[in-house]
Structures are given as structure tokens and as C-alpha cells.
Amino acid sequence: ACGPSAGTPSDAAADDSSANSSSEANATARTLDEIKESGKIKIAVFSDKAPFGYVDQDGKYQGYDVYFAERLAKDLGVEPEYTSVDPAARVDVLTSNKVDLVLANFTVTDERKEKVDFAKPYMKVALGVVSPESAPITDVSQLDGKTLIIAKGTTAETWFEKNAPNVNLQKYDQYADAYNALLDGRGDAFSTDNTEVLAWAKSNPGFTVGITHLGDDDTIAPAVQKGNKELLDWVNEEIDKLGEENFFHKDYEETLQPVYGDEVDPDEIVVEGGNV
Amino acid sequence: MFDWSFVHRYAPFFVNGTLMTLFISIFGILLAIAVGLVCAGIELARIPVARQIVRVYIELSRNTPLLVQLYFLYFGLPKLGIVWSAEACAIIGLGFLGGSYMAEAMRGGLEAVPEVQRETAYVLGLSPMQSISRVVLPQAISTAVPGIVANVIFLIKESSVVSAIALADVMYMAKDLIGMYYSTYESLFLLVVSYLVILLPISIAGTWLERRFDYARR
Amino acid sequence: MQGAEILLQPGVFPRLLQGLWVTVWIAGVSVGLSIPVGLLTGWLMTLNNRVVKVIMRVYLDFIRIMPQLALLFLAYYGFARWFDWNLDATGACVLVFVLWGGAELGDLVRGALVSIPEVQFESSYVLGLNAWQTFSRVILPQALRRLLPASVNLATRIVKTTSLAVLLGVVEVIKVGQQIIDANRFQYPSGTLWIYGVIFFMYFIVCWPLSIVARRLEKRWAND
Amino acid sequence: MTEQPALSVSNLTKQYANADHPVLDDISFTVPKGKVFVVVGPSGSGKSTLLRTIAGLEPIQGGTIALDGEVIETGRPDSAKAGRSRRSSALRTRIGMVFQSYDLFPNKTVLGNITLAPTLVQKRDRAEAEREAVKLLERVGLADRKDAWPHELSGGQRQRVAICRALILHPEVLLFDEVTAALDPEMVREVLDVMLGLAKSGQTMMIVTHEMNFARAIADHVILLDGGHIVEESDDAHAFFTNPNTERAQQFLRTFEFE
Amino acid sequence: MTEQPALSVSNLTKQYANADHPVLDDISFTVPKGKVFVVVGPSGSGKSTLLRTIAGLEPIQGGTIALDGEVIETGRPDSAKAGRSRRSSALRTRIGMVFQSYDLFPNKTVLGNITLAPTLVQKRDRAEAEREAVKLLERVGLADRKDAWPHELSGGQRQRVAICRALILHPEVLLFDEVTAALDPEMVREVLDVMLGLAKSGQTMMIVTHEMNFARAIADHVILLDGGHIVEESDDAHAFFTNPNTERAQQFLRTFEFE
């Protein structure tokens, strides 16, 4: 990244040495060696999707995805350098080589597989729909003619575009905007990954997840640029290795447990060693 | 690489986006013109307190970005219990931003009419109303038109940020299609074409209009 | 007003200021690079070469007719692929603002150069000044004077337009604001109002002095 | 018994707001009907201001202005900041004025400029007004330009149209404020010739000019204004211009002579 | 044997690009050293063009221009579209010119305007140039305004500074193109007085003017230009202005007389 950064103040100072991203005159991914040499791995995460990827009050990146990212960087022996992405930008940051790795609650889909390479999954999801308790949405059919809030570039968007043509979709670039819109009553419900809406409804009194399971069970996985086999293989190995030490359960306890409490069974969400 | 069938399939989306862009822009511009007229009137008539308010408004509007104005209206105001629809926010935002630019263009037009024109009208016996409608306004318009046309184009361009508050304009369509189908080239192509379709005719019409009103060349 | 305490939370203001610094940095670098680009394009536009004229016309018209946000998207998503350039969001912003600022400034430079009365060239000729002396001692100083107020105004516009960077995902003042709003949603549900309000005034405080300077310069040099 | 003067100004005093002394100080004179009254004087002496007060464009602080025996303006000491005088439309049409700067309405053709006031203010029939306009244009040699726009005319042509525009209202007095100052010499001549013609036809006129040869030729009556006072006044233009009485007048006229 | 003339023009022909006949057609005359050569004529007769060709601002299509006996410009038939003549800096400083429109450099003070060319082109010492500049300013009555900016000066003051700016280069010939046309009468006088002073001091000058009284007073030699030709030429200014030989000249001079 060229220029100063306000997201990760701790990284800002180190940025001076890394004007490399724009001086490098090609969009092919960096090899493992190149990453190691530069001392930094560039990872795209969300900055507004608590508790998966967000920036806390001190300006530090936190969350389930970030916890994993920290570990990957550590194992690679480099510093992580985070880039905040909007959901819709996750493919393009890879194809244009703006980051090495995407760890932004990236659901594996067929369309996406054509554009990027996914590693083994570390989470599983379906879609969920959150709505005000006063007018709960418990079935998709209830949404006919109503307004559903969506974040652009999410699996929820694709699913509703394909399967629910009678629903008016109100699309935002960012999760934060979408949640705000729901809070301000600009739509009747909001749909995204069920993990997400469950967590959000827990901490937002007055809202309930009326639909907890919609569409296929999907998995969430790290993604690298298409063809970057070296990095992909290494990430897969890491996931295998981490599975042995039950890393993702630990991750869950650290980042998700405080939000979900005991109501959710960690095994409904967490995937260890890539085995769904 | 370039997928024409995609362009073909999704062109209707951009037609809708174009309509939304035009809808928001037209009402925003009309509001801006109304606000501009009121402000220019207040400034020229030197109404004491209103004049100070207009000054403050113009400075605020000219020195802040539309995007922030929109975020404030759309996400901020509901916390005070004021919930306006996205369309309303966009139109009010454009009107708020454009009002000061329009006011300036109009004031410039009125001030460009030389004092001797008003004096001549007086000496010829014209009443104040006749002087304004027959002498001052027609000349003011001719100087103000280029500025107003430039502002119209400026406001249409600025309207591209309304996609941030979930209005399905041209920009929104492009971002949406990139996000859903990763068809970056095609979407960007449709984006550029849509804006050319909207803005080129307006730009040409503007040039024509300027020439039409240019009888004041001296 | 309830909720305003969010602004007093430790870290909130410093982080917003840090975000503002990113905004100002992008604007500053863009303005700085726009100046040489603008001088060059302005000079090119005064040339009587038909090819150069057409190229400059197309460049200027395209940049002027496209919304800045569309240009940002073209640069961020398009350029990286078409030209195999690896531009990050900040780089894309700077590139667009420099191309845009350069075009606008170029037009101002052209306008300033052609507005110098012919008699200034002629007096210089009669006094024996050579072409370079005429340009550097007589024409350029006068052109710069005419140029400066409009250029300061352009800088204000560039600062305002940096707000669009957030839509490419640059973590600048608006994005930081959104992160703060998100992180404090439960303690301060009405934080949105205050944070966006503060950002609104932050932009104002950066742009307003520039506007005042531009107006002063304009007034002062109006009768020269 | 002498005839009623067209215009009579008595003890006129004019002071601009924020100025520390009056621009016109206790000025009195009369303009007889059908005569040409010329005002000369150095720059800043108050010539334009004098014409403007008579036209009602500036309030006066003392004295009176009477048109055909009827007082149309009375000085009020507190009026320095007031705007134009609140004269009736009908009254205003009785005094015509032509300015130095081209003051045609750029948004109207030559004919439109001339017929605007008669149709709008005097409610005259458009066709009749146009007929008279064309007659006037013929008189100043511009009948063929009646449909031209002001920007298509030379400076001299514009001033001649401005004269027609004033004449069509049949003003009792016509005021000219350096109407040729911004013109090229050839054009100066064409405008001055029109004014000489008017003088012959018996139009009452008050003329401010720097063209001394012209002033000598046209004036029935001359005053020299300096520092807001009438320094010299004469019924005999020839005598005034060749051999003025006062030292100040001699000095003023010398600026137009060489050796 | 007569002295070498300061300037001599032979068979000069000038035609603007796209024009169907020449603006100056086979013009010849000489300007003797130390004399004042006045050019009069109606608007569009080519007076400005004549001065501009001599100054090198316009290419000529025929004839020659010689300065102090040395040919500095030769006509080339194909040069209509060429720009300014490619004279050396040194040669250009030998002919001075003052324009009608205020041509001071607005980005320099009075002193800066005057000393620019001597220090930059003639490489003279700044202090020495400034001393001479101040002396020249004294001569035109502006010594106290040496640090003023052009926009702070009246029109007449600007023209006087422009004259100093030309004089400091000690030009062999000084050209004046209607330098008082845009000025108020008082200012006209102050500028013309400076020119009369220069004439007395023996400066060779070529003057285009519409001030006939002034022309009569200053001219050693007069030509009347009309339609690109010299219609009348005279060594006796008084005779020319009171009783010209040609019908055209009589007619021209009548435009400045009234009855």
C-alpha cells in the first residue's frame, strides 16, 4: 500500500518500505519466497463485520478471520498486513494482486471458483435472515413484495437474485451500512451468513433471526489468486496441521464464544482440518 | 476476454440505472435551482439575518463532500428520529450541495448587469418591476447560463455517489454486477457508455443554450 | 444531546484525525503531482499542432464528462487488468486525481496563457527581450497570478473528492468513522449522527481556509 | 416677460455619503427652452453628478430642481444614503439622458430598444411607436439598422440609437454626459453631427463635453464647473472660449491648446 | 551633403494574410534625425500597421526599412503569414515603441518595468540602470511613484512610465501609436507635454495621433495616410493644418472642425 494508513496504525510506520505493491508492474501473484522476503503477507479482511473481521476501539483488526490470519503469518514468519475490503471487492483484490490472501468470510461458490482458488474450508455457513421482533420474518415467502437488505457481493445477494425474484433487494457496499439501514427501519429484514446474523441479533435486542438456515450449506475458505498453487498448498497444509491442534475451536472460543454464548454448538460453525 | 453476451444481457439493468440517475438528478437540480434562486434573492436584497444564514449555508455546502452529506442525512439523522427515504436524502443532498453553486452562478449573472442598465431603465420611466423583468433578468440569464449548465453537469456527475445509500443508479449497477458476476470489463464498459449517453447530449445542449442566450455580447 | 460522549471515548478522536491525515495526504500528493501535469497539459493545449490538439481535447473532455467515482472504478478495476498495473486503492485515487486535476489545471493554464494580452508579447519584443526572457519574466508571472485563485479552488475540490476513496475501500476518515460507529454500536447507538457530523466538519475545516484564500487572492488580483 | 425656463436649478447641494465636503455646492442656473446649455470643467468637478441629480439618479441634500416651473426635486439633508429619487414614471420620461458608456439594452434589437419605453410606460400603440422610431432612425442615418442587435453596431451607431431612444419620449430636456468620450474620432463626428441637428431643431439640451471645438459651436450658454462651484458662466460661447473672464477658465482652456 | 536620415522607408508594401489588397501600398518616406514625424489619417488607413512594420512586429511583402542607413528589413512576398521579424535583440532596442493600450508589465513595479530591458538585454549594471530610470521618472514628473505598481497608476501616469521604459534604451527612433487615445483630457495633456519636451530635446520620433492641435504644434513633418497611400506630405505643419493642398486632406481636417 502506498500512502499512509489509518486502519492499522501499528503498520503505518512500516509502510514506507513497502511501496512495492504499486511499483511492481504486474498482476501475477507473489510466490511464497517473495512474500517471505518482503517480510509481509498482504491479507484482505473485513473491517466492519464483527465478530469475524472488524476494527476494535483501539484501531486493531480483530475477529475469527483475523485470529486465523495472525496465526498464518506467524507460521510463515512474516508480519500480516491487512487490507480492508468490501464484500464485492474480494475477487478483484486477488485478480489484480492487491493482496496475497483473502480471509474475509469468503463463501465458496461455483462462480467464485472460476475466478479464484479456494483452500480447504475453516467454517461452514448457510444463509440466515434477521428481522425486527415486532415483525419477524420466518419464511422466505413472507418477504414477497417486501424490502430485504443485502450487502453487495455476498452469497445472500446471489441466492436471492436467483431464487426470490419478488423480493425487493436494497443493496449496500458495506456491512456497517446494511446493519444501520436495518436499525433505522429502511428494510423489513436483512440476510447474510447465518453465523453473522445470529451473532448480530444476540447483541442487538429487538431483533430476531427468524430464518436460521436458508439455501445450501456452504463452506468458508481462504482464497488465493487463481493458479497460485504454491501458496494454496501451503495454506492447505497449514489447515491440516492446525486441525490437529484443534486451532479453530480455540479461535471460536476467543472470538465467537463471547458473542454466541452457549446457545450455539461450536461444531455447527467450525471446520477443523478442512473436513466438513 | 470481453463477453458481449453479458453486455447484451445486462444492458437493461443499466437502462434502469440511467433512469434512476436521471430521476435523482432532475429533482436534485430543480431543488438546487430553487435554493439558488432564494439565496441569490436574499443576498441581492440584503435581507439582514437571512443573509448571514445564506452565507453560512453556502460555506458549509461548498466545503464538504456530497458523500459525507449523504451519510449524515441517511445514517445520521435517523438517530434523531428523522428517517428520510434514500431518494429524499439524495435529492435533498444534491439540492443542498447544488444550491450554493446555483446561487453563485445566479448572483454572478445579476451582478454582471451594469448599473447603467438599471439607470437607463429608470430614466426611461420603467417601473422597478418592468426594469427587472425587461432589462435586468434577461441579461442576467445570459451571463448565468454557462455557469448553470456547468452546475447541471457537475450535479449529474456528483449523483454517482448516491449508490452508497442503496439507490440503484448507474454506479450501483456497475458495482453490483462486478460483485455478483465478477464481470469487471463488461460492467465498466456499460458504466462508461451509460454516463456518455446521459452527459454528452446535455453537454451539447448546454453549448447550444449558451450560444442561444449570448445576445448580451457587447 | 445524548450520544455525543462517543466523541470523548479514548482513541476516537485520534483515530479520526489519523483518517483525516490519510484524506489530506491523498489530496496533498494529488495536488502536488497535478501541478507539473497541469503545466505540461496547459502548455500542450496552446500548441498549434492538430494531433496534439485532438488528443488533449479527448483527454480533457473524457475526464470532465465522467464522474470521478466512475474514473476511480476504471482506474482501480480496469487499469490493473488492462495494463497489468498493480494499483492499490490509494494509488488508484492518486492516479485519478492527478489525471483529473492535471486536466482541469491544464485548462486553467491554457486559459491564463491565452488571456495575456498580445501587447505584452509585443512590448517585450520591442524592448529586445528574447523568447525565453519574455516567457519567464513577463508571461509566466502574469499567468500564474491569474491561475492561482482557481488552482486553490481546484485543490478544495480535490480534497472533497477524496471522500470517494472510501468506496474503493481506502481506510480514510470516513471508513475510520464507520469502523468506530460499528465498534461502538451497543454503547452509543446514536454514534452515527455524531461521527458523521464530526467528519462533515472535519472536511469543512480543511476546505474552508482554502476557499477563503482563493477568494482573497481573487479579490486582490482582480484589478491588476 | 421672459418665457418660463425649461429647467431651473436653485441652490442645489449634493454630498455623497461618507464624503467630507459637497460635490456640488449651492449651484443655481436656468436652462431656457430650446437652448443648448453646455457644462465644461476638469475631471472630478461634478459635471456627471450634476446631470445625474437632474435625472433623479442621485438624491440632493439642498436646493430645488424645477421642470417647466414645477418643482420636481427638493433637497433633504438626510438623503445622502437614499437611492434614486421616487419620481413617477411620467415625470421621468420628461427628462431624457444619454450616458457615456454604451447603455443600449443588449437583449433587444435597435427597434426594441427604442420602442420599449413608449409602449411600456406611455402605453402607446406599438405600430405607431415603431413608425416614429424608424423616422428617428432615418434622422440619425440608421434606418437600415433597425433590426440589428446592439453588439453588431459600432460605438458611434450605438450612441445615435441611444439618442433616438431618448427622443421618442419627447423629453422637455435632454441630458448628454460625455457621450463621445469612448469613441474613435470618426464616430465622434457622426454623433456630434446628430447633436448639432437636434440643437437646430430647437431641442432643449444640457451637454457635458470635453470637445471644446464642438462646445463652442453648439453652446448657447456655457458654465465652467470646478470643485463643485460654477466658476464662470456665459451667454456668449464664442467669447467664453476665446477670451474667458476668470483666471481659472483661462487656465482650464489652456489645457486644450499647444504653444 | 545632407545628414543620414534616422529612418528611411522605401516602397514598403504590406498585405495581411487573407486580405485582398495591401494595407500599405508602396510607401516611401524618410525621418530625419532629431525631427518629429507625424502620421495622420482616418481610421483603418494603415497608420498603426506602418509603425508596427517599422518596429518589426509585422513582416512586410515589399520594399525596405533602413535604420541609420542600414537596411534592417526587406520585403518578402511570401511572408504574409510569418510572425514577427527575426531581428536581433540589440537591433530591436534601437527602435522604441509606445502603444495605445497600457502595456506596462503588471507584475513589475514602475522601476522594475523600466530597468528590465537594460539589465536583461543590454546587460547594464542594475544600480546604474536604476539611477537613469529615476532621472527619467523625474523628467516626466513621476519620481515619487517609482515603487508603485502599474495598477496603482492613472492611465496618463502609465503612459509616461511606458515612455521612460522606451527612453532608457536610448532608441534612435521612438514610435508612438495614439498613446493618448484611451485617456481622459487632463491626462492627455500630461502625456503630450512629455512628448513636447522630448521633441525639444532632439529625440527622433514618429507619432500617430488624432489630436490635431497637438500634431500641429509638434510636427516637423506630416503625412496624411489614406487607404494605404500617402495622400499628402508636408514639411510645414502649420501650412498643412491650416491650408492643405489636396481635397482629401481638406476633407479629413474638416472632421475636426465645427462650423
Ligand SMILES: Nc1ncnc2c1ncn2[C@@H]1O[C@H](COP(=O)(O)OP(=O)(O)OP(=O)(O)O)[C@@H](O)[C@H]1O
Ligand atoms: N457614487 C459616488 N460616491 C462617492 N463619490 C463619488 C461618487 N461618484 C462620484 N464621486 C466623486 O464626486 C466627484 C465628482 O464626480 P463626477 O463624476 O461628477 O465628476 P465629473 O466632473 O463628471 O468628472 P469626469 O470628467 O471625470 O467625468 C469626484 O470627486 C468623484 O470622486
Ligand SMILES: Nc1ncnc2c1ncn2[C@@H]1O[C@H](COP(=O)(O)OP(=O)(O)OP(=O)(O)O)[C@@H](O)[C@H]1O
Ligand atoms: N492583424 C490583422 N489582420 C488582418 N487585417 C488587419 C490586421 N490588423 C489591421 N488590419 C486591417 O488593416 C487596415 C489598417 O489597420 P490599422 O490598424 O493599421 O489602421 P489605423 O490607421 O491604425 O486605424 P485606427 O486609427 O483605427 O487605429 C484595417 O482595414 C484593418 O482592418
Ligand SMILES: [Mg+2]
Ligand atoms: Mg463624468
Ligand SMILES: [Mg+2]
Ligand atoms: Mg491604429
